[in-house]
Amino acid sequence: MTIDEKSSPDGRPPGPFSNLPDVAEPSVDLWPAIEGRVGADTPYGLSSVSATDRGGRPLWQRSPWLQAAAAVVLFAAGAASGLGIRREASVPPPSTMNEALALAVDVQRTGSEYIAALAAFTAVVDSLSQDVRGQGTSAAFATLYSAADQLAALNARDPNATSVEMDELNRSERRVRF
């Protein structure tokens, strides 16, 4: 759902109803139930997107090279998310603005490092000869671009995400020309 209204409630009109309270206390604490439901949900953040999202059948099933490339990507993703979990576990919940800011920067940095690692990986694959790269490149790029999209959604000005997205744009333009 994308709801984005720039305006906000600004002063109640005069009348008998304007004096009624606009806050209410539930009879029980609802957070434990909410936490149970959101805890079971998939957390947001950086996650790999299946290759089918970019069209065609799953790319990793097509060749052994592709499977090796997918394994490297999965390792990178696992390492990145592992780092994220360790950091989260070692830091107490944010109680002040500074702590919250530091955590936000931490999340941002982890995402940025993930993108940088993937970008380096795809650059290496891209430099290999035509017969070697094959479809493995596509799998790596698919993961990289989906991760970059997610990071750009978090921070549109992230330099790594911007550079990867520009690269994606150039590649798609080249494909169109051919």
Added chain:
Amino acid sequence: METAIDQDDAANVKLKSLVALARAGDTDAFEILYRTHYRQVHALSLRLTCNGRRAEELTQETFVRAWSSLHGFRAESRLATWLHTIAVRAHSERERKDRRVESREVSSDDVDSYAHAARRAMPGTEIDLERAIARLPKGAREVLVLHDIHGYKHREIAAMLGVAEGTTKAQLHRARKLARSFLEPVDEAKRPSKKRAAPKPSMETQRP
């Protein structure tokens, strides 16, 4: 003045940080957002549903949906506005679903039990006004609550409900008129007596 602006900026930065953390899957950050906003959401839920239990379900549902839709929240709008929009839409969906199963009308017992629930949840409230709100038809009640109690403008309410601005204005006019009639004491002397009034000719008598 400057200090107030600084405080607003600091609050905005804090909110953005918490939203970013919650988006990344941090339930602790989301709990802070919940603790800051649940009272505002629950007040709306209570008046939309006119039922204590349903209101708690709606408040819960609103925050679960908010968690799943955090990627759609842009920091230009207030989080409370965004949460209220989710609550209004979740309530409408629920009503549509319920209507398929049963036709639910607000009885006087429902109004009484709602008024007590409202008094418990909002100790400073006026019970007569809450009764009048509960007796309003759904559309009129939604607009009155959003406009007169939560202070939203017609443009915002129209966007929340997915209707034209003219519709919300008409609904507000209707809601206020109806609420006034519920609140005015019934003066039996002024009311035209049914016995004295000349009976209208029925269809039967008009037939040749």
